[in-house]
Each structure stands twice: as C-alpha cells, then as structure tokens.
Amino acid sequence: MKRGKKNSDAGEPVTNPDTRIGSSEVDTVKPSLSSMKSMGLLLAVLMVASVMFSLSVVLRDPPSDDAVESVAASRVLQLRFHQANESDGEESEKKEHLVPGLDKESCLSRYEASLYRKESTFKQSSYLEARFKRYQDLHRRCGPFTSSYNSTLDKLKLGDRSDWGVSGCSYVIWLNSDGELGSRMLSLASAFLYALLTKRVLLVEQGVEMADLFCEPFPHTSWFLPSEFPLNEQSLLRHLVLDSTDQQKLFFCEEGQALLKETPWLILKADSYFVPSLFSISSFEQELEKLFPVKETVFYFLGQHLFHPANVVWGLITRYYSAYLARADQRIGIHIEVSGTTNLVEQILACGVRHELLPEVDKERHLPSSQVLNRKSKAVFVSSSSPGYYFESIRDVYWENPTVTGEVISVHRPSHKEYQKTQRNMESRRAWTEIYLLSCSDVLMVTSPWSSLVEVAHGLGGLKPWVLNETDHDSFCTRARSMEPCSQKPGSHGCKILRDE
Numbered sequence: 001m002k003r004g005k006k007n008s009d010a011g012e013p014v015t016n017p018d019t020r021i022g023s024s025e026v027d028t029v030k031p032s033l034s035s036m037k038s039m040g041l042l043l044a045v046l047m048v049a050s051v052m053f054s055l056s057v058v059l060r061d062p063p064s065d066d067a068v069e070s071v072a073a074s075r076v077l078q079l080r081f082h083q084a085n086e087s088d089g090e091e092s093e094k095k096e097h098l099v100p101g102l103d104k105e106s107c108l109s110r111y112e113a114s115l116y117r118k119e120s121t122f123k124q125s126s127y128l129e130a131r132f133k134r135y136q137d138l139h140r141r142c143g144p145f146t147s148s149y150n151s152t153l154d155k156l157k158l159g160d161r162s163d164w165g166v167s168g169c170s171y172v173i174w175l176n177s178d179g180e181l182g183s184r185m186l187s188l189a190s191a192f193l194y195a196l197l198t199k200r201v202l203l204v205e206q207g208v209e210m211a212d213l214f215c216e217p218f219p220h221t222s223w224f225l226p227s228e229f230p231l232n233e234q235s236l237l238r239h240l241v242l243d244s245t246d247q248q249k250l251f252f253c254e255e256g257q258a259l260l261k262e263t264p265w266l267i268l269k270a271d272s273y274f275v276p277s278l279f280s281i282s283s284f285e286q287e288l289e290k291l292f293p294v295k296e297t298v299f300y301f302l303g304q305h306l307f308h309p310a311n312v313v314w315g316l317i318t319r320y321y322s323a324y325l326a327r328a329d330q331r332i333g334i335h336i337e338v339s340g341t342t343n344l345v346e347q348i349l350a351c352g353v354r355h356e357l358l359p360e361v362d363k364e365r366h367l368p369s370s371q372v373l374n375r376k377s378k379a380v381f382v383s384s385s386s387p388g389y390y391f392e393s394i395r396d397v398y399w400e401n402p403t404v405t406g407e408v409i410s411v412h413r414p415s416h417k418e419y420q421k422t423q424r425n426m427e428s429r430r431a432w433t434e435i436y437l438l439s440c441s442d443v444l445m446v447t448s449p450w451s452s453l454v455e456v457a458h459g460l461g462g463l464k465p466w467v468l469n470e471t472d473h474d475s476f477c478t479r480a481r482s483m484e485p486c487s488q489k490p491g492s493h494g495c496k497i498l499r500d501e
C-alpha cells in the first residue's frame with residue numbers, strides 16, 4: 001500500500017518535470033491580474049498540488065465493469081435488507097429513508113453508518129443543513145445532461161463566451177490525482193467546500209475506481225463528470241494553468257476569486273486539504289463562520305456528507321467489524337507509520353498505560369485471567385503499512401501476560417498480502433476499509449499525524465488522536481488539539497498578490 005510521508009514543509013511543490021503539463025500543449029500566461037483578465041477565460045485549470053501529472057495521464061476510460069459489479073453486489077444485499085423489519089430502525093433512519101432519489105439498497109452505508117460510529121457531540125448547524133439542501137437542488141438542476149449543463153457545455157464547444165450566465169450553472173471539475181486515497185479524499189472535500197462557497201456544481205472525474213469506492217452523494221443526479229466532456233481536447237479548451245506556487249497563491253486572493261467568477265468551468269487538481277487557505281479569503285470568511293461555528297468540524301461534516309462507502313467496501317467494513325471488533329467494550333485504533341524510532345512498540349504501550357487507554361501487563365504473577373471476575377474487553381485494531389512485526393509484538397505482549405486490571409485485550413490487523421498491480425482497486429478498497437474502521441474507534445493512537453489516511457480517519461470519526469511524541473518522555477504521547485486534518489500548515493497557500501513587473 002502506498003502511504004508515503006507527507007511533505008511536511010508544505011507549500012513547496014515537488015514537481016516531476018516529466019509528468020507536468022507541458023507548456024507546449026497549453027497556453028500559459030504570466031500570472032498577472034491584467035493578463036488573466038485579458039484572456040477572457042473560458043476555463044481555468046488550477047492545481048493546488050504537491051505533485052502534478054499531465055492531463056493525458058489523468059484521462060482513463062470510465063470503469064463501466066466495476067460499476068456493474070457493484071450494482072450486482074448490491075442486489076444480493078438488497079434481498080437481505082428487505083427481510084429486516086424496517087420499523088425497527090431508529091427515528092433518524094426512517095427520516096433518511098424518505099429522502100427521495102436515494103434508494104437504500106444501492107448505498108447501505110448511508111443508512112447503517114450510525115450502527116458503527118458513536119454519535120457525535122457535534123451537531124451540524126441548521127444553516128449548514130440548509131446550504132447542503134440548496135446545493136443538492138443546484139446540483140440537480142445543473143448536473144450532467146440537464147438542459148442547463150448541455151447548454152453550458154455547448155457554449156464551451158462553440159467557443160461562445162456570451163451570456164454563459166443565463167443558465168446560472170457553473171462548475172468545478174475535480175480531477176483524480178494519482179496520490180493516495182487519503183490525499184484524494186482530503187482534496188475532494190476541499191473542492192466540495194469551494195463549490196458550496198462559490199455556488200458551483202462539483203463534478204468528479206470518475207477515474208478507475210471512484211464509483212467502486214463511493215456512493216453517489218447527491219439525490220436524483222450524479223456527481224460524475226460525463227466521459228464525453230472534452231477534457232483532452234486542447235484545441236477546444238484554452239487553458240490558464242496555475243501551476244507554480246506563486247500562481248496558486250493568486251487563487252487564494254480576493255482578486256483571483258473575483259476573476260474566476262466569470263469562468264463557468266474551473267478544473268481543479270489538488271493533492272491536499274486546502275480548506276485552511278479558503279478561510280484566508282476574506283469574502284468567504286463570514287459565510288464559513290456561519291456554516292461552521294466550530295471550526296474543527298469542517299472536514300467532519302463535509303466528509304459525512306460526501307463519503308459513503310459503496311456496498312462492496314461496506315461489506316468489507318461490516319464483516320470485519322462484526323467478526324473482530326463489535327463485541328469489545330472499547331475499540332482502540334492504532335496506526336503505525338514506521339519511522340526511525342526503534343522502540344515504537346514500547347512507546348505505544350507506554351502511551352496507552354500513561355493515559356489509561358490500554359492496561360498495564362503483569363509480568364510477574366502470571367495470574368490466569370479466569371481468576372478475575374467482571375472482565376472487560378478491549379479490541380485493538382492495528383493499521384500499518386509495515387510488515388507484521390509491530391502488530392505481532394503488541395499482540396504477544398497481551399497474549400503472554402495478563403493485564404493488571406483483568407481486562408482482556410485482543411489485537412487485530414487486516415492481513416497484508418502483496419497485491420498485484422491488476423488489483424489496484426482491491427488495494428484502494430482495503431485502504432478505505434482501514435480508514436473507516438479506524439474512524440469507528442473509541443480511541444485513536446497514531447505514530448505520526450502526517451499521513452493522509454490518519455487525517456481522514458480522525459476527521460471522519462470526529463476523533464482527536466493521541467500522537468506519539470519522541471521528545472516528551474513524561475507522557476510519551478500528546479493529544480492532537482483538533483480533529484481537523486492537519487497536513488497543511490496554515491497560510492502555506494495564502495493570498496499573495498502578484499503585480500506586473
């Protein structure tokens with residue numbers, strides 16, 4: 001599984017010159033406001049990315065087979081679900097079931113998620129709820145193959161720049177990057193917030209696996225960009241590519257945003273969580289405060305709205321959860337990203353004991369735990385890109401020794417076979433499964449916060465993880481201050497006004 005370290009000095013794009021958009025293929029201009037304006041843009045391509053790839057790499061055939069496969073899988077589940085007594089469901093479930101345009105069987109996770117996650121103390125503001133609702137209406141009106149979409153697209157094809165605003169529809173097209181699943185989810189959530197703020201419709205490039213991993217989030221419509229969209233017709237789309245750090249900074253300026261208002265199609269490819277930079281744009285500030293009175297809940301609510309595991313992934317999640325985690329009194333998620341530290345396992349256990357997350361073991365008395373009454377159980381779920389050593393060490397500690405409290409600790413980890421290249425979507429399904437299972441933990445412990453998988457997991461679960469801290473020898477770990485993803489240093493994309501030289 002690809003889980004590279006986050007580039008912690010964010011803001012410096014790591015650009016591979018071979019895979020970058022060649023300037024021969026597209027029009028690039030000097031990043032000045034006046035020249036941007038004089039282009040009379042039809043379309044702007046924005047890259048808020050640490051890694052970039054050319055458009056030709058991005059374009060692949062839509063995975064029609066996979067979609068069929070997951071529909072087939074859902075039919076099987078559909079039968080089983082209908083046998084259940086519908087009126088057993090909770091009040092909220094019944095209410096959600098009435099949402100027209102979202103049928104239950106095609107996306108079970110949307111209705112069953114509350115069985116696996118603790119209810120959050122955070123409630124979405126009624127303003128946010130109303131905005132989501134308004135967004136859904138807009139998406140339905142402007143979504144793929146509606147007459148508004150067709151006419152906006154026709155204008156693009158004809159190079160007609162007049163009155164594009166008549167249909168009232170403008171779009172932000174999110175391109176799949178080749179990054180890890182976690183990074184893609186972070187950037188997609190950011191793009192959705194941008195769409196909400198600018199009243200654009202978010203269209204997602206399907207790529208090979210998006211439909212395999214996620215349900216459609218919006219009723220009566222699709223969030224997938226139709227494959228007919230002329231993304232690769234360079235002659236048609238005259239691009240303005242913002243691909244340097246400085247040019248990206250222009251995007252996060254008031255002036256840049258004002259200019260983009262005039263362009264109906266905005267293509268965006270990003271590899272990071274750029275929400276913090278949206279907070280730096282003053283025209284969005286007030287709206288953001290109303291949407292998210294508690295700032296650390298941004299990803300939590302966006303994520304809950306957007307990311308519902310598709311049925312095939314939901315099966316992986318729920319079967320694993322039922323088999324290994326469901327019966328425990330408490331679930332502890334541990335994500336191990338191997339670093340230079342040698343005594344990682346000792347530190348994890350010490351952190352757990354110090355903060356009463358995990359019990360101490362009794363290495364002296366070897367009291368059989370059958371002697372202890374009222375046993376409680378904890379299930380530890382280990383997610384790690386490394387070979388089995390760390391997982392086995394933790395498991396063996398709790399197998400070879402009783403705990404002083406008498407608690408029973410079981411330690412689990414999904415098997416890690418080396419998957420062939422042909423099974424790339426299986427790899428992503430497993431990554432999504434691990435993210436989801438971690439997000440269902442009661443307590444989350446991570447060796448490093450710089451992993452997009454970890455960020456999505458704690459962001460979705462509304463969890464503040466405990467993070468191992470090599471320098472703090474008293475507590476061994478410190479609790480993260482926020483549940484928001486943290487990969488981006490604040491201000492690393494902040495507004496920077498560029499003037500003509």
Ligand SMILES: *[C@@H]1O[C@H](CO)[C@@H](O)[C@H](O)[C@H]1NC(C)=O
Binds near residue numbers: 088
């Ligand atoms: C379904 O649930 C309702 C109310 O809880 C109950 O009255 C009814 O008998 C149940 N039906 C079946 C088939 O279990």
Ligand SMILES: *[C@@H]1O[C@H](CO)[C@@H](O)[C@H](O)[C@H]1NC(C)=O
Binds near residue numbers: 145147150
């Ligand atoms: C939009 O165009 C597509 C084909 O390009 C067509 O199938 C569809 O019916 C059109 N939608 C409307 C509302 O006319």
Ligand SMILES: *[C@@H]1O[C@H](CO)[C@@H](O)[C@H](O)[C@H]1NC(C)=O
Binds near residue numbers: 467469470471478
């Ligand atoms: C480690 O702990 C020290 C002291 O509690 C704290 O100042 C520092 O920020 C922590 N480092 C990390 C990476 O959390």
